Amino acid sequence: MSIKYNLQHIRATIPAGVTLVCVTKFHPAHTVAQAYSAGERIFGESRVPELVQKHEALPKDIQWHFIGHLQTNKVKFIVPFISLIHSVDSENLLAKIDAEAAKIGKIVNCLLEVHIAQEDSKYGFSPTALTEFLAARRWATMKNIRICGLMGMATYTDNVEQIRGEMQLLKQLFDRARKDFFADCEWFTELSIGMSDDYHVAIEEGSTIIRIGTSIFGARS
Numbered sequence: 664m665s666i667k668y669n670l671q672h673i674r675a676t677i678p679a680g681v682t683l684v685c686v687t688k689f690h691p692a693h694t695v696a697q698a699y700s701a702g703e704r705i706f707g708e709s710r711v712p713e714l715v716q717k718h719e720a721l722p723k724d725i726q727w728h729f730i731g732h733l734q735t736n737k738v739k740f741i742v743p744f745i746s747l748i749h750s751v752d753s754e755n756l757l758a759k760i761d762a763e764a765a766k767i768g769k770i771v772n773c774l775l776e777v778h779i780a781q782e783d784s785k786y787g788f789s790p791t792a793l794t795e796f797l798a799a800r801r802w803a804t805m806k807n808i809r810i811c812g813l814m815g816m817a818t819y820t821d822n823v824e825q826i827r828g829e830m831q832l833l834k835q836l837f838d839r840a841r842k843d844f845f846a847d848c849e850w851f852t853e854l855s856i857g858m859s860d861d862y863h864v865a866i867e868e869g870s871t872i873i874r875i876g877t878s879i880f881g882a883r884s
């Protein structure tokens with residue numbers, strides 16, 4: 664199947680209010696260009712060098728999202744052009760993004776990544792750590808970042824009820840955070856969950872952003 668066909672199929676099954684991030688990691692720029700030709704403008708990458716390379720090679724009206732684990736020493740390379748960093752998993756990282764953004768007079772949109780899966784390998788705040796971090800309110804003094812919502816990844820499993828339960832937990836955390844900390848904040852609106860295998864469930868559970876690679880571009884080598 665072609666990229667264009669895959670995109671038409673996905674676009675036909677997602678509601679208008681849901682943002683599609685085309686995850687292009689490990690795919691070459693000319694493959695990304697096919698999705699661009701099909702009308703897509705939001706692309707996600709998980710490694711800084713690959714993202715910087717593609718940002719340079721591809722049209723400048725692309726909105727790049729960073730979705731992988733971000734090391735503090737690489738923040739400065741993406742801050743000048745990034746549209747949204749999904750994967751802020753520590754206060755230290757958020758402070759670094761704030762500092763780099765301040766240097767160039769920018770405000771960087773961020774999501775806080777929450778660890779919801781039953782897997783050790785995934786990054787993110789635990790639900791408890793998230794609540795503690797928000798309650799301490801040091802983030803409120805960081806003027807060059809904007810916390811736009813939460814991001815998470817469900818366990819990689821066939822057990823749909825488990826996936827659904829993890830997503831519901833994240834949605835509850837999101838609703839509570841909005842009520843307790845971001846009630847006056849018009850940009851705390853995004854919930855980034857859902858990948859190729861679970862995006863239908865994610866949309867049912869309130870996801871506003873889905874991140875899809877394999878179902879658009881095929882398997883990564």
Ligand SMILES: *Cc1c(COP(=O)(O)O)cnc(C)c1O
Pocket residue numbers: 686688709730731816857858859860874875876877878
């Ligand atoms: C790779 C990746 C995706 C896309 O996964 P697919 O299963 O290929 O759709 C989504 N989110 C994150 C954080 C990723 O690293």
